[in-house]
Amino acid sequence: MYHKPKAKSSEEIEREYKSKKSYFGLPFEVKFCKKCIISNQRPVSEILYKNNIKTQKKTIRIHDDGICDACKFNEKKRKDINWEKREKELIDLCNKHRGNGNDYDCIVPGSGGKDSFFVAHMLKYKYNMNPLTITWAPHMYTETGRKNMENWSNAGFDNYLVTPNRKIQRLLTRLAIDNLFNPFQPFVFGQKFLAPKIALKLGIKLIFYGENAAEYGNDSAEGELPTMNIDYFSTNKIEEDKTFIGGVSIRELKEKFGLKHIDLLNYLPINKDQLTQSDVEVYYFGYFKKWHQQSNYYYAVKHGGFVTNPERMPGTYTKYTSCDDKMEDFNYYTLGIKFGLGWTSNIASFEIRDGDLTREEGVALAKKYDLEFPKRFLEDLFKYLTIGKEEYPIAHKMFEEPEFNYEYFMNLHDRFRSPHLWKKTVNNEWQLRNTVWDDAKKSNTLTDKQELNAMKWEGNLGDKV
Numbered sequence: 001m002y003h004k005p006k007a008k009s010s011e012e013i014e015r016e017y018k019s020k021k022s023y024f025g026l027p028f029e030v031k032f033c034k035k036c037i038i039s040n041q042r043p044v045s046e047i048l049y050k051n052n053i054k055t056q057k058k059t060i061r062i063h064d065d066g067i068c069d070a071c072k073f074n075e076k077k078r079k080d081i082n083w084e085k086r087e088k089e090l091i092d093l094c095n096k097h098r099g100n101g102n103d104y105d106c107i108v109p110g111s112g113g114k115d116s117f118f119v120a121h122m123l124k125y126k127y128n129m130n131p132l133t134i135t136w137a138p139h140m141y142t143e144t145g146r147k148n149m150e151n152w153s154n155a156g157f158d159n160y161l162v163t164p165n166r167k168i169q170r171l172l173t174r175l176a177i178d179n180l181f182n183p184f185q186p187f188v189f190g191q192k193f194l195a196p197k198i199a200l201k202l203g204i205k206l207i208f209y210g211e212n213a214a215e216y217g218n219d220s221a222e223g224e225l226p227t228m229n230i231d232y233f234s235t236n237k238i239e240e241d242k243t244f245i246g247g248v249s250i251r252e253l254k255e256k257f258g259l260k261h262i263d264l265l266n267y268l269p270i271n272k273d274q275l276t277q278s279d280v281e282v283y284y285f286g287y288f289k290k291w292h293q294q295s296n297y298y299y300a301v302k303h304g305g306f307v308t309n310p311e312r313m314p315g316t317y318t319k320y321t322s323c324d325d326k327m328e329d330f331n332y333y334t335l336g337i338k339f340g341l342g343w344t345s346n347i348a349s350f351e352i353r354d355g356d357l358t359r360e361e362g363v364a365l366a367k368k369y370d371l372e373f374p375k376r377f378l379e380d381l382f383k384y385l386t387i388g389k390e391e392y393p394i395a396h397k398m399f400e401e402p403e404f405n406y407e408y409f410m411n412l413h414d415r416f417r418s419p420h421l422w423k424k425t426v427n428n429e430w431q432l433r434n435t436v437w438d439d440a441k442k443s444n445t446l447t448d449k450q451e452l453n454a455m456k457w458e459g460n461l462g463d464k465v
């Protein structure tokens with residue numbers, strides 16, 4: 001039975017803090033990278049289907065010189081890599097797989113956002129490939145997302161759109177948010193497993209994803225590899241007690257929530273032997289071409305009429321990234337609660353590394369927007385996550401409160417606020433113990449004037465969109 005969450009008191013959290021407790025295995029001492037604004041609390045990629053409530057997270061490494069792995073990788077990307085040589089490798093790879101024009105020769109998964117648009121368009125028009133684009137539908141489309149999907153096929157691409165059974169997806173998403181405070185986890189499974197599954201079915205041997213995971217701070221040794229680790233999406237054996245979706249084992253989903261195997265098909269990893277025998281290869285396009293999010297954006301505007309969100313998205317200062325799913329706002333917001341790093345901290349760190357933003361601007365923008373409450377799609381979220389009796393005759397019994405509402409959501413936060421990150425103020429409001437803006441003030445790297453300027457600033461694409 002899933003109990004109704006309760007608000008946590010100041011005493012409880014202080015008691016846990018004194019015993020040096022941190023949730024999810026996060027490092028107790030918070031450190032910020034000196035170059036970007038990410039902290040050592042940011043988790044790196046992992047094999048998600050093994051994750052349950054007890055999983056301890058591996059987080060981004062900050063080296064002795066105060067610089068994080070993602071910044072180290074970026075430095076290398078800008079200075080040390082021979083991009084001409086890498087392009088030759090790409091051409092060789094394309095030559096090996098390019099068909100005679102009678103069929104698709106590669107797959108580009110994506111949502112028609114700036115990055116997948118860029119990859120597919122380059123492959124088709126610069127490298128003369130015949131890509132099939134495939135999409136795992138968002139939870140809830142935004143208008144912007146729909147328009148960009150249209151723009152993608154208008155730019156000359158066939159697209160296979162896979163829309164999952166929403167009843168199943170809603171239940172799994174509810175479990176993922178109750179257990180892990182991660183509304184995107186089941187979606188990511190569906191998305192990650194889709195491309196290799198379609199490749200196997202259609203006999204296509206080449207898949208291109210966008211940026212390498214090292215861009216986010218995975219071990220930079222991973223950035224040296226053009227291919228994705230196949231353990232992320234395949235396994236030799238699915239053990240029902242050791243494979244989890246939304247923090248719940250497959251066995252429990254079947255026995256207690258009334259789900260059948262076919263309900264879970266989209267969310268289960270692929271058979272590894274089948275994959276290796278079929279010679280399907282999964283590459284990062286970002287290995288071959290210098291990855292720069294803003295350039296991808298301008299490219300997608302120029303070649304595909306890519307549209308941005310009409311307004312700034314809550315939690316960030318931008319309008320051009322992650323704008324196709326109403327769930328994105330909540331996803332980034334939950335990262336802010338769990339790791340103290342919201343949407344702004346994540347996107348600004350990218351832009352700082354790429355030289356599009358100064359660190360001072362990033363710090364001030366994080367102060368302004370990072371933990372902003374995502375109000376705009378709240379009603380949609382509540383409806384999506386409510387497990388009603390009629391729709392879910394078995395599963396609804398597993399929830400003390402099947403309805404997902406404002407009170408439920410707010411109290412649920414407290415389960416995931418780690419005592420080493422959060423405290424309560426005298427006014428009974430939650431506050432982060434360590435922030436990059438306090439840190440910057442203390443070390444005199446952010447002056448009042450810089451802060452004031454950045455607080456007035458509306459974002460680096462403000463006039464151009």
Ligand SMILES: [Zn+2]
Nearest residue numbers: 033036068071
């Ligand atoms: Zn960094």
